[in-house]
Amino acid sequence: MTKKAVLLLLLLIVLAVCFIPVTRQKTFLVKASFFNVYQQLAKPRNWGQWRSDLRSLWLSDSAKISNTMRPDGFKINAGDLNLNVQIQGYVFAIAAHDKNDKHNYAYTVLPGKFSNATLITVTKTIGLFNYMLTRYNNSLFSDTHVNDLKNFMENDDLYYGYKIIKKRVTDTNIIVLRKLVLSKDKFAEAAKSLTALKQYFSVRHLTQTQPLIAQFFDKHNDSTQVNIGLPVDKKVPAKNPVTFMEMPSTGYFYTVRFRGKFKDRLKAYAAVHRYFNDRLMPIPILPLETYLDNKLPISDSDTVNIQINFPTF
Numbered sequence: 001m002t003k004k005a006v007l008l009l010l011l012l013i014v015l016a017v018c019f020i021p022v023t024r025q026k027t028f029l030v031k032a033s034f035f036n037v038y039q040q041l042a043k044p045r046n047w048g049q050w051r052s053d054l055r056s057l058w059l060s061d062s063a064k065i066s067n068t069m070r071p072d073g074f075k076i077n078a079g080d081l082n083l084n085v086q087i088q089g090y091v092f093a094i095a096a097h098d099k100n101d102k103h104n105y106a107y108t109v110l111p112g113k114f115s116n117a118t119l120i121t122v123t124k125t126i127g128l129f130n131y132m133l134t135r136y137n138n139s140l141f142s143d144t145h146v147n148d149l150k151n152f153m154e155n156d157d158l159y160y161g162y163k164i165i166k167k168r169v170t171d172t173n174i175i176v177l178r179k180l181v182l183s184k185d186k187f188a189e190a191a192k193s194l195t196a197l198k199q200y201f202s203v204r205h206l207t208q209t210q211p212l213i214a215q216f217f218d219k220h221n222d223s224t225q226v227n228i229g230l231p232v233d234k235k236v237p238a239k240n241p242v243t244f245m246e247m248p249s250t251g252y253f254y255t256v257r258f259r260g261k262f263k264d265r266l267k268a269y270a271a272v273h274r275y276f277n278d279r280l281m282p283i284p285i286l287p288l289e290t291y292l293d294n295k296l297p298i299s300d301s302d303t304v305n306i307q308i309n310f311p312t313f
Contacts, residue, residue: 023125028146030118032153033278034111037118040153041092041109044074047083050152051145053098054078096143105144116279118153122146160271162256169251169311174213175201175236176229176243186216186224190296193228200242206232211294215286228296229288253309263300265289268308276310285311 030037040046044067048058057064057078068075073092076083080099085092092107105124112119122144141147152158177197181189194212201208213229229245238244254275258268269287276283290307297304 023123024140025121025123026141027119027121028150029112030120030150030153031116032118032159033116034109034118036159036278037120037149037153038090038109040149041107042087044069044076044085047076048078050149050158052148053081053145094144101143103143105141107144107146120146120149156275160275162258162268162271164272164275165255167253167255169247169249169253170210172247172249173209173232173235174229174245174247175206175232176227176245177241178225178227178243180219180223180225183218183222183224186226187296187298190214190216190226190228191298193226194230194296197228197230197242200239201230201232204236206234206236209233210290212291212296214289214291214296216289217286247311252312254312255310256308257306258308259305260303261300262297262302262304265304265306265308272308272310281312283310283312287311 040050048054048062048065054065054076065076065078068077072088073084073086076085082097084095084097087093090109092109094103094105094107096103105122108121108123110119110121111117122141124141124144156162156164175197177193179189179193208230210231213231215225215227217225219225235246236244254272256268256272258265272287273283288309288311290309292305292307
């Protein structure tokens with residue numbers, strides 16, 4: 001055999017070795033409940049929320065993302081990107097094809113030791129040459145998008161849609177006027193209550209310390225409970241119909257900011273309820289709405305800028 005033939009043979013052997021498949025695994029801890037993580041993966045409409053290569057299209061025009069369900073999984077089509085997901089128990093086998101490349105890998109999703117922990121083991125098969133290039137850096141599993149999922153599930157802003165913050169109670173002295181009114185009159189009656197409270201604290205020589213507080217809770221028979229409050233600088237005796245409420249200074253609020261139509265604020269309520277349920281936390285009393293512009297809405301479509309406070313003591 002000539003020297004040239006030997007070199008060619010060696011080159012072919014080296015090339016063949018480079019394409020020998022190597023299976024690698026890595027387990028990622030996700031600080032979220034197993035149920036939530038599994039549901040995020042099991043429903044194709046959720047994938048646009050967390051995958052970085054789908055999210056921009058999902059935010060701009062989610063109608064361009066189509067899903068096809070099958071008994072063993074689903075397909076997602078989004079322009080040049082196609083995902084084929086097979087589900088078998090706790091295993092999600094994913095084949096991702098775009099105009100540049102193909103990626104095949106699997107997630108095995110299992111509960112962690114704690115209720116708010118999930119383990120995702122990613123299994124990926126690649127050629128030996130590619131493995132050698134990436135074994136000493138963090139890019140080996142980057143195309144599996146597992147870090148996208150981890151970041152989404154652990155980030156309240158992304159998963160719940162709102163930043164949820166724990167704060168100490170600041171408004172400890174509040175004068176309140178409560179009314180049960182017809183729902184169609186709730187905004188007009190709220191305005192009357194606010195006027196009455198302002199007259200009350202003027203007579204009592206009080207100072208308003210924070211923006212006004214309100215609660216609007218729908219009741220049966222087309223009625224609404226409307227509670228309007230003003231944080232003040234000192235304690236005062238109650239005088240019907242005005243009552244005095246003192247919030248414990250050692251208490252905490254879980255708060256969320258909302259700016260939008262008054263009627264849409266219930267989305268923020270739902271997000272915080274999910275947050276509490278996921279952590280098995282009780283909501284001892286009804287939440288309070290702080291109107292940061294210090295003005296009440298005049299209709300369901302009026303834009304409000306509020307902080308919704310969920311007390312926990």
